[in-house]
Amino acid sequence: MQQLWFRQALLPDGWRNAVLIAHEAGRITRVEPDSAAGSAEVHAVALPGLCNVHSHAFQRGMAGLSERGAGRDDDFWSWREVMYRFLARMTPDDVAAVAAQAYAEMLESGFTRVGEFHYLHHDPDGRPYADAAAMAGAIVAACDETGIGLTLLPVFYAHGNFGGAEPSPGQKRFLSSRDGFARLVEASRALLPADAKLGVAPHSLRAVTPAELAEVTALATDGPIHIHAAEQQREVDDCLAWSGRRPVEWLLDEAGIDARWCLIHATHLTDAECDALAARGAVAGLCPVTEANLGDGIFPATRYLRAGGRFGVGTDSNIAIDLASELRALEYSQRLRDRRRVLLAGNGQDSVGRTLFDAALAGGAQALGVTGGLSAGAPADMVSLDMTHPTLAGADPATLLDRWIFAGRTAPIDRVWRGGRLCVEGGRHVAAPAIAARYTATLERLLA
Known part of the structure; x- marks a missing residue:
C-alpha cells in the first residue's frame, strides 16, 4: 500500500484540505480529509484523472x-x-x-x-x-x-x-x-x-x-x-x-x-x-x-x-x-x-x-465504462499540480481550474498516477525519451 498526502484535493463532494489517499493494487483504498501527513508522500494539489x-x-x-x-x-x-x-x-x-x-x-x-x-x-x-x-x-x-x-x-x-x-x-x-x-x-x-x-x-x-x-x-x-x-x-x-x-x-x-x-x-x-x-x-x-x-x-x-x-x-x-x-x-x-x-x-x-x-x-x-473521481474503490488515477508553475501563481480552489484551462501556456502538471503507477514526474512521462526516439524513427521512415 502507498499513501499520498495532498494539501488540497478535489473529491466528489468538493475541495477538501489535508487529504490522505491510500492505494493498493491499482485502486484507492482510503480517502481521509483533514488528516496528518505522517509518513505519507507529500504533494500540493490532487485532481482526478x-x-x-x-x-x-x-x-x-x-x-x-x-x-x-x-x-x-x-x-x-x-x-x-x-x-x-x-x-x-x-x-x-x-x-x-x-x-x-x-x-x-x-x-x-x-x-x-x-x-x-x-x-x-x-x-x-x-x-x-x-x-x-x-x-x-x-x-x-x-x-x-x-x-x-x-x-x-x-x-x-x-x-x-x-x-x-x-x-x-x-x-x-x-x-x-x-x-x-x-x-x-x-x-x-x-x-x-x-x-x-x-x-x-x-x-x-x-x-x-x-x-x-x-x-x-x-x-x-x-x-x-x-x-x-x-x-x-x-x-x-x-x-x-x-x-x-x-x-x-x-x-x-x-x-x-x-x-x-x-x-x-x-x-x-x-x-x-x-x-x-x-x-x-x-x-x-x-x-x-x-x-x-x-x-x-x-x-x-x-x-x-x-x-x-x-x-x-x-x-x-x-x-x-x-x-x-x-x-x-x-x-x-x-x-x-x-x-x-x-x-x-x-x-x-x-x-x-x-x-x-x-x-x-x-x-x-x-x-x-469506469468509475471516475477520487474515492475509495475507484481506480488510483490521480493528477498532482505544480503550484510553483507561473500559471497557478496565487491560485486558490475557486480559481485553480479556470487558471489551468484558460491561462496556461503549458500544463501545470507535476505527477500523474494511473492505477497507482507513477507515469509522469516533473511534467514529463517517465519513459518520454525512449518513446519519442522510437516515434521519431518511425515517422522518418514512414514519411521518407
Whole structure:
C-alpha cells in the first residue's frame, strides 16, 4: 500500500484540505480529509484523472500533414484522403510506436484513460493478419508501455456510405464482415489486461446497415457503444436522402440509445435532437480541437447542458494533445458563436473551468465504462499540480481550474498516477525519451 498526502484535493463532494489517499493494487483504498501527513508522500494539489473518450492513436503521426490547401473546398472529406495515404504503409509495430507517443502526451496533459476507437485492423492490402487482433495488440502494447488505462472500442466498418454503398479503396484496411468482426472482438478481448474495458464501435451510419448495427451492438454485452454521428453537414444531408431522417434522429428512433452509448461529435443537432439526446442519458463525445481543425462546426453545448446533457472530451485525430485545450475550445466555440462570455458555467458553479472539468470527469467515465473521481474503490488515477508553475501563481480552489484551462501556456502538471503507477514526474512521462526516439524513427521512415 502507498499513501499520498495532498494539501488540497478535489473529491466528489468538493475541495477538501489535508487529504490522505491510500492505494493498493491499482485502486484507492482510503480517502481521509483533514488528516496528518505522517509518513505519507507529500504533494500540493490532487485532481482526478480524466478519460479521453475518443482517440485514433495512429493519426498522431500525421498531425500537421493536412494543412496545405488542395483547393477552395477543403474540408473533412479532403482531409480524409490525406489520412488514407498516411496509413497505407503502417505495420503493427508502427502503430505501437505512434500510439505510445500519443498516450504519453495524453498522460502528461491529465488524461489517465483512453477510449481507442480502433478501426485500422488489416494489412496494407486489406487482408486480415494471421493474428486477427495484431493491430489491437499494438494498441495494448502501447498502453502497457505508457501506463494509460484502456477502453478498447473495435470498430465495425463495412460500407462507404448510407444504404450499404461500396467502400472506397482507401478504406480496405478497415473493412470487416459480421463474422470476421465477431472473431476480432473475441481475439481483442483475450489481449486485454484486467483493468481494461471492451466495448464496440459501429463506425457510423455511413459504414453500417441497420441490420449490421443491431448485430454489432449485441457484441458489446455490457460494455460501452460508441458511434460517429452528425459530424459534418454532408453526412446529415446524405442521411436525409437515404432515410428521410437526420443521423441522430435516426439513432434515437431506431437504435435504443441509452446511457451505454456515446455519440461522437453529434455536431449538427436540431433543438429537438439536442433535448432528446440529453434526456436519454447518453454521452456526447466532443472533440473540439479536431472539430475546429476539420471545420466540422460547433456543438450546441449551451442548450445541451441546460437540458441536462452529459459529455466527455476526446482528442480524436490527435492534432494537438492537451486536455485543457479541449475544454477551453469547447467554451470558446460557444463564445464565438453567441458573442458572449462565460457561457458554460452551471451546476451550482460560477466557474466555467470547474463546470467543464466536473462534467468531463463524469461523462468521460460513463462513456468508457469506469468509475471516475477520487474515492475509495475507484481506480488510483490521480493528477498532482505544480503550484510553483507561473500559471497557478496565487491560485486558490475557486480559481485553480479556470487558471489551468484558460491561462496556461503549458500544463501545470507535476505527477500523474494511473492505477497507482507513477507515469509522469516533473511534467514529463517517465519513459518520454525512449518513446519519442522510437516515434521519431518511425515517422522518418514512414514519411521518407
